Structures are given as C-alpha cells and as structure tokens.
Amino acid sequence: MLSTVVQHPSSYRDPSGFIFEKNETTFRQVNISYKEHFDHFIESGFYKNLCDKRLLIPHEQINQNFTGDNNYYTTLKPEKISFVSYSYEWSFDMLKDAALLTLQLMKEALDHGMILKDATPYNIQWHQGKLLFIDTLSFEIYEEVPWIAYRQFCETFLGPLLIMNYAKTPLPQLQLAWPDGIPLAVIKSLLPIRINLSFHTYLHIHLHAEISAKKQGSGNQSQKFSKQKLLNLISSLEMLVGTLKLPDHKSTWSGYYEEATQRDGYLELKKNIINRWIGKLQPEIKTAADIGANEGEFSTLLAEKNIQTLSADFDPYCINRLYAFIKSNDTKNIQPLILDISKPSPAIGVNNEERNSFIKRANADMVLALALIHHLVIGKNIPFLSVAEFFHSISKFLIIEFVPLHDEKVRFMLEQKNTTPNNYDIDNFETCFEQYFTIEKKELIGGSDRTLYLMKRD
C-alpha cells in the first residue's frame, strides 16, 4: 500500500471492502470479491432509489486504485460526515429511528433482490439533519436463506430499546458496555418476567436466547427461507420496535429556559453579546459545539447563521426532545449528542482504535460553554485547568460564561454540597484559562453578575 493511504482501524470485518483515508479524504474500496453484489446494487436502480429517499449516503464512484491493492474493484468517495457519533451517544428515539431505518432498508433491499448482511448502529450516522445508512457494501444478493443479521439486530437494536422501554429510563451506557451487542441471555435476564406475555418479544428475545443457548455452532446454510417468511419476520420486528417508547420525564434540566427567560432578560442579553461576537468572527466559524446545550436554544442561534452545530448535553431527556424538535422542523445543521464532560466517550475496540474517543473526534471552530463552568468545577470538582484543557483540545475559539460564587444558582449548589470550594473566583478562572487561551473579549451580562468571555486558542 502507498504510504499516504491509511485503512480505518474499524474497517477490517467485511471482506467486501474497506474504508481508508487519503489526504484527509475518506474513501471506500470495493473489493473484486464483492463485484457481483455491487454491480447488482447499482444496475438494479437500488442505489439510486435509496439516495432519492435520503436513506443512504450518496457517493461518487472513482475508478482509480489508490491503495494499490490486488483485490481492488472500484473506489467510492462518500459525502463527508461532519461528526461521527456512536449509538451510546444517541437518545432513545434516535436509536429507535435507526432500528426502523435498518428494517426499512431490509424491505427495500428485498424489493430489489438483495438483503442486509449486517444490522448494527455503527452503519448509521447523522448526516444533514437525519440518521442515514453509510455502509454501501452491506447489501448482498438475496438467496432464500434466513437473515444472517437477525441476531445482530436483536442484540444491537432491539435489546437496548426493550431494556430502556421496560426500565423507563435511558441507558445509553449499556451499548458502551457491550459495543457489539448485548448478549440475548443478558437482555432476557434484564427484562421483567411479565414480558413473557408479549408475543413478539418472547419470539425475538426469549425463544431466540433459549434456542441459541442449546444449539451452538454455525447455521444450516442450505435451509430454504422464502421471501414472504423474511418479510413476516421484518414486519414482526417493525411492529415491536414501533411500540417501544421512553416516557418523557421532567429531569433536573427540563424547563431550564422557561426559568432562565424570567431572569430580567438575561437570555436575550446573552444572545445579543454572542450574536455580536460571532458576527465579527464570521465567516471563520463554520462548525461549532454547544456543550451543555440543554434543549438547544443557543444551538439554534448558531444554526441560523449556517454554522454546523453539535448540540451536546449529558441529559438524555433534553437530547431526546432536541431530536424531536429537529425532526419536526427538518433542521439540517444541528446534531444532537449525549455527552457528559466529566466522562466523555472513551476510545474502544481493537487497539482502542475502532471507535475514537469524543476528544479525538471533536474538532470545532468554536465551542459554546454557557452556564456550565460552575457545574463542572463546583458540582463535579473538576479543576479550572482541566476544563480549559478539554476545551483547548476540541476548539479554536471558546465562548464561555463565568458564574460567580454569589450567583443565586451557585449558592443553591453550595447549600446542597454543604462546602465552600477553594480558588473558585474570576481571577483564578482567568489565570487558568489563559494558560490555554488568549482572552479576546470580556463582557458582563446585564441583569446578572455573570461574565461572558471570547477566547482564542494559543
């Protein structure tokens, strides 16, 4: 292989091809062994059909062998994804929609004489305002056998959704604990006993787990399985996933903006300052990350300026509501993400390289960290310097709000903690952040004692 070509560390499972990077552009090589399937995928009109429906990421076909690989058939250049996210960073409804998308693709594939040979949330990414399928080489010519990816679907989509549905609580961490899918036996053990009464769940989880436990080894490939049987199986999964829901819940941060708006025009004044500062920085700012975004009030402000915005919060309910808002308004440039800064997603997989850490993936022109610092430094005891280092590693510009000790919200937090933090003052804040940034602007938000800073990475 040429030295400029780097195969993606997660792209080793599928013999049909692989992802590689060349000069910071992502390509997908299609191997000669996948030729028959790829040609059918394109010539049957299936690829065009999926792109027209915005279900699959479009690509440009480049007939050039960049890798020098003997297995080369063709090269694809897919549209660029601005930020790669994983299902353990998605809200309940995002995972549910990803599951329904997978089943829809399976039905579309069968209409074109193909099937999906794998069914994992890693094949789905956020792109231009919605979740869509990215693994172009997942489709294979249908041969009247049972669905190869059935168990994978049950373990990576259905299981986590069922557990969250019955526990009535968001549990994205489960997918981080079992990144390749929660084993059926574990799913079964985590579901309540009364679930035995649910016909479709019993079929896909309980019976599935029991039979799998008794019968190990490779499947009988010669077993005929008609298209109608496969469609019945998909319909059953679709019906089951469709009924699953996570009841909305008033979390600590629900209704934050309603409360904040009542504070003497505080939100409006903050928006005015941010608008003014961003106005002067544009067009330099193309991407942003709103950290501690709640339901995305300020992300919307950035998105309206055509800034591609990652809207992150640790509250899964807030992110679920933001996702619903994006869906109903067809907002294109806000990407919702569950992120806890005190423990951002780690790197996982083979050599810790398959799924990158949040810090390695994030690279925004600007970060917005509003009304957040006191939660990190007082609430979580994270030093100013560590917070500054985190923002420095992910962004060039930083707009951050300092909330003083005598602020009503901070006083409330301190009462709860029954302690007074050392060195939590504006001078120490500035000293620590100046080790990583240059303070470009500083302005008091009228009607409060909070200060807004615009900083630039050194």
Place this chain on the structure above:
Amino acid sequence: MILFILYIDPGSGSYLVQIIAAAVLGVVFFFRNIKLYIRSFFTRSSKKQKDNPPS
C-alpha cells in the same frame, strides 16, 4: 457467497428461531389480515352510510 455470509456468525440458534418464528408469524399474520379485512369492510360500509345520509 459463503465467504460473505459467514463474516458475522449467525449461530444456528438464530437460523432455527427464524424458521420457528416464521411459521408462527405466518399463522398470526394470516388471521390478522382476515381480521383487518373484516374490520375495513365494516368501516367502509359505515363510512358509506355516513357519506350518503338518508334523505
């Protein structure tokens, strides 16, 4: 084909459960479709009555 099919291990349990599930679902969907047909028949006829109220 076998090369591709085996790149994730389906396990024979998953194949067998699909065969059992498909048989059961075939029966379930057959009766469900009859139920839906009957329901739509009556819904249609009652809708027709509403559309053409007696003069």
